[in-house]
């Protein structure tokens with residue numbers, strides 16, 4: 520069944536490249552108006568050009584550093600003023616930090632990972648939760664990672680940040696389960712992006728799925744028909760799980 524998101528308003532963070540870029544494109548291709556958030560204006564403009572070329576949906580570009588917490592609050596206010604609701608939130612922006620023994624991680628690196636991956640996700644949820652509740656079918660998708668459960672050696676800051684956002688997602692889903700709002704996490708699995716190249720530099724990127732393929736699997740979580748809430752969608756296996764087993 521083709522996904523129709525005509526008239527739906529979506530926020531996508533980290534829309535300047537990688538998985539977020541393609542999620543934004545796919546949402547627009549389904550008819551949504553995408554509010555695209557990231558720091559890199561060039562990447563956002565490229566997204567806008569591409570959405571125009573695709574010929575469906577629209578984009579509003581929001582150059583914003585997600586460490587700017589009052590900026591996140593203002594974003595919610597601006598969406599309220601212009602649309603009076605939000606239908607879709609894709610909290611995708613993230614940073615890896617460093618792959619390193621835990622005792623060698625610098626304080627500023629740890630704090631950055633927590634600020635971008637965890638605190639800004641909470642702040643964004645706080646900013647748009649009232650708007651998602653005003654939608655007839657609010658959908659929230661929080662990007663997570665298998666690292667949250669595998670607790671792989673040397674990945675501690677990133678793994679801990681993803682465990683934190685998954686738990687936040689589940690609490691939020693419990694709070695909202697009697698509402699139309701559906702809240703889930705999405706684990707893309709290893710994907711051909713800049714972050715993956717930073718994490719595993721020796722890997723041949725051609726062995727990994729393209730972010731467009733992964734985005735196409737994740738975007739159906741924005742469907743008004745979605746029933747699931749409080750779950751983790753593993754794109755690699757195309758399945759929902761409650762607690763993921765390490766692979």
Ligand code: NDP
Nearest residue numbers: 533535536537538557558559584585612613709710712714
């Ligand atoms: P990329 O590094 O390719 O893209 C990250 C995006 O986040 C960019 O658009 C970047 O935009 C944005 N971003 C980073 N920091 C900030 C900030 N301070 N303010 C605003 N935006 C920011 O990553 P991926 O596409 O690979 O990852 C997307 C999500 O998927 C992440 O949450 C990641 O943890 C998760 N994931 C990825 C996997 C993979 O294999 N690729 C596997 C498992 C999970 P800009 O720099 O322009 O601000």
